[in-house]
Amino acid sequence: MKPVRSKPTKTFNDHKKYKSQLEKDFYKCCGYCDDHHGFSGGSKFFHVDHFAPKSKFKNEYSAYINDYNNLVYSCPYCNRHKSNKWLGKAPFEYVVNNKGFIDPCADEYDDHLFRNEDGSIGYSENDDIGRYMYEELFLFLKRHQICYIMYQLNNKLEQLDELIEKKEQCGGEIPNDIHETFYMALRRFRKYFGKYILEGEDM
Known part of the structure; x- marks a missing residue:
């Protein structure tokens, strides 16, 4: 999701005190590469850029x-x-001669x-x-691709899990082979990769 900075309820001299608010505004992801903070150890290891x-x-x-509008929730790699x-x-003056950085919260960033794929x-x-x-920003690093795929796969598996549960609650039947294959994939994904998303371990 596109990060949108909210209005701070308090003003701090120490930019690090805005971290929890930035974490919410940036949906726990790096503003620059969009990696979920779980892949870098969680919010504890993310930076305020x-x-x-x-x-x-x-x-x-x-x-x-x-000012809060100049702060970005950033992974340690991008920062x-x-x-x-x-x-x-x-x-x-963020761009000079067609070179420079765009604020991740600006619509222009996605341009x-x-x-x-x-x-x-x-x-x-x-x-x-x-x-x-x-x-x-070294956005060519393979880790950005892997983190993105893992996070998207986790979301898809959770959505599929919810659909299967709803269908079963409504009395629908799921073929045994599909049911077993899905839950085997879900268990393996969570065993090997879920800890990075859910527990904030480092990758």
Whole structure:
């Protein structure tokens, strides 16, 4: 789901205190790569990124930089690779010569980066901004594709589980071979991968 920043109920000087609110606004996923935080150890190991880097604009623009609207719930991989990279001379100058970063909460973000059918992250061939973010954030890492597929598969299995349960409650019959195959797949998925989503273990 597209992250949407809500209005903070309190104002903090320490950006880390916004983490729980960012976690909700970003649906527990990284704003840049969309990896669920369970694949990086849960919220404890996720970062609060300053979209316009704090280290570059900590004086004149300090109020702008520490504003909630400049914060992004980020996985450690994207935050580490983005670091303090910024091409503009001001925090609101985020693109220069078709290179730079787009705020993940902006509708424009999805114009530059998208998911391919195989779950990998992609960008259009002639999109310099998309290419820049893809390369600078290391969005080509295989883990982003694997995490996305696992998370989507988990959701599909849960939906199928609910449908089977509803049909059985209504007196419908599920063929034994389909029933057994589904629950075998569900048990195996949860045994090997469910802990990353449900328990927030590291991958």
